[in-house]
Amino acid sequence: MCDKVTAIILARGGSKGIPNKNILEFLGKPLVAWSVIQAKLTKEIDDVYISSDSDDILNIAERYGAVKIKRPDEISGDTAKSEEAILHALDIIGDDHKCIIMLEPTA
Secondary structure (H helix, E strand, O other): OOOOEEEEEEOOOOOOOOOOHHHOEEOOEEHHHHHHHHHHHOOOOOEEEEEEOOHHHHHHHHHOOOEEEEOOHHHOOOOOOHHHHHHHHHHHHOOOOOEEEEEOOOO
16 A cells, blocks of 8 residues: 555647647536546545646646646647656656556546
Protein backbone atom coordinates (compact mmCIF):
# COMPACT_ATOMS: atom_id res chain seq x y z
CA MET A 1 0.00 0.00 0.00
CA CYS A 2 1.20 3.52 -0.72
CA ASP A 3 1.72 6.15 1.93
CA LYS A 4 0.91 8.92 -0.53
CA VAL A 5 -1.22 8.91 -3.67
CA THR A 6 -0.79 11.60 -6.31
CA ALA A 7 -3.32 12.30 -9.06
CA ILE A 8 -2.16 13.93 -12.28
CA ILE A 9 -4.86 15.23 -14.59
CA LEU A 10 -3.86 15.55 -18.24
CA ALA A 11 -5.80 18.20 -20.17
CA ARG A 12 -4.52 19.57 -23.48
CA GLY A 13 -5.76 22.87 -24.80
CA GLY A 14 -6.01 21.72 -28.41
CA SER A 15 -8.94 19.62 -29.51
CA LYS A 16 -9.97 19.00 -33.09
CA GLY A 17 -13.23 17.19 -32.37
CA ILE A 18 -14.73 19.67 -29.92
CA PRO A 19 -12.72 22.91 -29.70
CA ASN A 20 -11.91 23.96 -26.12
CA LYS A 21 -13.77 20.92 -24.77
CA ASN A 22 -11.92 20.91 -21.43
CA ILE A 23 -13.16 24.39 -20.55
CA LEU A 24 -16.71 24.03 -21.89
CA GLU A 25 -19.41 23.88 -19.23
CA PHE A 26 -20.86 20.49 -18.38
CA LEU A 27 -23.62 20.45 -15.76
CA GLY A 28 -22.70 23.97 -14.64
CA LYS A 29 -18.92 23.58 -14.38
CA PRO A 30 -16.06 23.42 -16.86
CA LEU A 31 -15.36 19.82 -17.90
CA VAL A 32 -11.85 19.86 -16.39
CA ALA A 33 -13.27 20.96 -13.03
CA TRP A 34 -15.11 17.66 -12.60
CA SER A 35 -11.88 15.63 -12.62
CA VAL A 36 -10.35 17.95 -10.02
CA ILE A 37 -13.46 17.83 -7.84
CA GLN A 38 -13.64 14.04 -7.91
CA ALA A 39 -9.92 13.68 -7.18
CA LYS A 40 -10.18 16.13 -4.25
CA LEU A 41 -13.19 14.23 -2.87
CA THR A 42 -11.39 10.89 -3.02
CA LYS A 43 -9.97 10.33 0.47
CA GLU A 44 -7.21 8.05 -0.85
CA ILE A 45 -5.76 10.82 -3.05
CA ASP A 46 -3.38 13.18 -1.25
CA ASP A 47 -2.27 15.57 -4.00
CA VAL A 48 -3.92 16.70 -7.24
CA TYR A 49 -1.96 18.19 -10.14
CA ILE A 50 -3.12 19.45 -13.53
CA SER A 51 -0.81 19.21 -16.55
CA SER A 52 -1.76 21.39 -19.50
CA ASP A 53 -0.42 23.64 -22.22
CA SER A 54 -3.44 25.95 -21.76
CA ASP A 55 -3.41 28.76 -19.22
CA ASP A 56 -7.23 28.76 -19.23
CA ILE A 57 -7.34 25.08 -18.25
CA LEU A 58 -4.61 25.54 -15.63
CA ASN A 59 -6.40 28.49 -14.04
CA ILE A 60 -9.76 26.72 -13.92
CA ALA A 61 -8.21 23.63 -12.34
CA GLU A 62 -6.34 25.75 -9.81
CA ARG A 63 -9.61 27.42 -8.77
CA TYR A 64 -10.94 23.96 -7.95
CA GLY A 65 -7.86 22.98 -5.94
CA ALA A 66 -5.32 21.44 -8.33
CA VAL A 67 -1.65 22.44 -8.51
CA LYS A 68 -0.68 23.72 -11.97
CA ILE A 69 2.01 22.22 -14.19
CA LYS A 70 2.59 24.08 -17.44
CA ARG A 71 3.24 21.52 -20.17
CA PRO A 72 5.61 22.49 -23.00
CA ASP A 73 4.25 22.65 -26.55
CA GLU A 74 6.52 19.84 -27.76
CA ILE A 75 4.61 17.31 -25.63
CA SER A 76 1.16 18.84 -26.07
CA GLY A 77 0.28 18.22 -29.71
CA ASP A 78 -1.97 15.66 -31.36
CA THR A 79 0.78 13.05 -31.50
CA ALA A 80 2.05 13.55 -27.95
CA LYS A 81 1.79 10.53 -25.70
CA SER A 82 0.29 10.62 -22.21
CA GLU A 83 3.43 8.97 -20.86
CA GLU A 84 5.49 11.99 -21.94
CA ALA A 85 3.17 14.33 -20.05
CA ILE A 86 3.30 12.15 -16.92
CA LEU A 87 7.12 11.98 -17.01
CA HIS A 88 7.26 15.77 -17.45
CA ALA A 89 4.93 16.24 -14.46
CA LEU A 90 7.10 13.92 -12.34
CA ASP A 91 10.18 15.95 -13.34
CA ILE A 92 8.40 19.02 -11.95
CA ILE A 93 6.94 17.56 -8.75
CA GLY A 94 9.72 15.10 -7.97
CA ASP A 95 10.01 11.37 -8.36
CA ASP A 96 9.39 10.36 -4.74
CA HIS A 97 5.73 9.64 -5.53
CA LYS A 98 5.16 5.90 -5.47
CA CYS A 99 1.47 5.80 -6.41
CA ILE A 100 0.41 7.89 -9.38
CA ILE A 101 -3.12 8.06 -10.74
CA MET A 102 -3.59 9.55 -14.19
CA LEU A 103 -6.94 11.20 -14.82
CA GLU A 104 -8.34 12.70 -18.00
CA PRO A 105 -11.23 15.18 -18.04
CA THR A 106 -13.05 13.27 -20.78
CA ALA A 107 -12.98 9.87 -19.09
